[in-house]
Amino acid sequence: MAKHEPEFDVDTGATYGTHKSYATGFILSVVLTLISFYLVSSGALPKADLYITVGVLALIQLFVQLVFFLHLSTHSKASWNLLSFLFTLVMVLIFVLGTLWIMYHLYENMGMNAMSM
Amino acid sequence: MSATPVMNDHHHTHHFDGSKNVFGFWIYIMTDCILFATLFVVYAVLHTHTYGGPHGKELFSLPFVLTETMILLTSSFTYGLAMLSRTIGNKNIVIGWLWLTFFLGVSFLSMEIYEFHNMVVEGHTWATSAFLSAFFTLVSTHGLHVSMGLIWMLTMIFQINKHGITPVTKTKLTCLGLFWHFLDIVWIFVFSVVYLMGAI
Numbered sequence: 547m548a549k550h551e552p553e554f555d556v557d558t559g560a561t562y563g564t565h566k567s568y569a570t571g572f573i574l575s576v577v578l579t580l581i582s583f584y585l586v587s588s589g590a591l592p593k594a595d596l597y598i599t600v601g602v603l604a605l606i607q608l609f610v611q612l613v614f615f616l617h618l619s620t621h622s623k624a625s626w627n628l629l630s631f632l633f634t635l636v637m638v639l640i641f642v643l644g645t646l647w648i649m650y651h652l653y654e655n656m657g658m659n660a661m662s663m
Numbered sequence: 664m665s666a667t668p669v670m671n672d673h674h675h676t677h678h679f680d681g682s683k684n685v686f687g688f689w690i691y692i693m694t695d696c697i698l699f700a701t702l703f704v705v706y707a708v709l710h711t712h713t714y715g716g717p718h719g720k721e722l723f724s725l726p727f728v729l730t731e732t733m734i735l736l737t738s739s740f741t742y743g744l745a746m747l748s749r750t751i752g753n754k755n756i757v758i759g760w761l762w763l764t765f766f767l768g769v770s771f772l773s774m775e776i777y778e779f780h781n782m783v784v785e786g787h788t789w790a791t792s793a794f795l796s797a798f799f800t801l802v803s804t805h806g807l808h809v810s811m812g813l814i815w816m817l818t819m820i821f822q823i824n825k826h827g828i829t830p831v832t833k834t835k836l837t838c839l840g841l842f843w844h845f846l847d848i849v850w851i852f853v854f855s856v857v858y859l860m861g862a863i
Contacts, residue, residue, distance in 0.1 A: 557830035559682025
């Protein structure tokens with residue numbers, strides 16, 4: 547029970563975080579952005595690794611901003627927010643991965659070497 | 664102890680309840696995620712179809728886009744500060760942070776329009792190739808959202824100036840906050856997928 551309990555506003559049902567949580571989110575986001583930028587502009591890694599690293603760093607930043615800026619939490623009072631988010635995430639993954647999968651095979655079967663990923 | 668929640672419930676029936684508005688707006692944002700996901704994947708499929716024209720690597724200036732990214736990120740932070748200063752009891756502090764956020768948003772949008780203008784002047788329009796059609800559709804859909812957010816922010820500044828921080832204005836401010844932070848997250852993916860991966 548040592549975890550800090552988020553305060554839910556009586557008028558909006560939302561939680562707003564603290565100066566500390568906003569500063570943490572902001573600094574983490576700036577650092578993650580700069581790492582991505584540096585890696586790409588210096589070309590420090592092989593191409594395939596760069597794609598994966600930049601993608602992973604973007605996903606980490608998504609998580610950071612969801613927690614520190616949008617205050618998405620596992621708290622039971624906000625469970626519908628989390629549930630609708632997870633549902634959306636599944637939809638997005640189906641759209642994105644499904645489309646890439648189909649189109650990659652289409653290009654391959656048509657002898658086009660277009661998908662350079 | 665057991666009587667307290669009952670008393671609270673009774674009290675709140677006379678009160679404006681913005682929690683459903685905020686949750687409803689959250690659902691709208693989730694649908695917007697789907698919109699952006701489809702535009703992203705269209706871009707991912709078409710980004711190599713340049714029709715003999717330039718690739719992203721020749722068109723994009725990374726330091727310029729990094730500046731845009733930092734400006735938008737800072738505006739997300741200053742919006743958070745506006746939200747946190749709601750409890751101080753001085754509406755002018757909230758309005759001050761909102762103006763700062765507004766001007767950061769305008770700077771971001773101006774840089775984006777400048778970039779688009781330069782590309783179009785050099786003949787790289789949305790009609791040039793499938794790659795540029797997908798690029799302009801994705802990035803300007805985000806830009807259009809930012810424009811709407813800025814108009815909304817102006818109306819919030821006037822409403823808070825007139826009514827102060829009330830349950831109603833606080834609810835609207837919360838929804839705009841969700842919208843603004845969401846747009847920052849979408850931009851992180853535009854920056855990573857379109858600009859950074861385009862430059863690899």
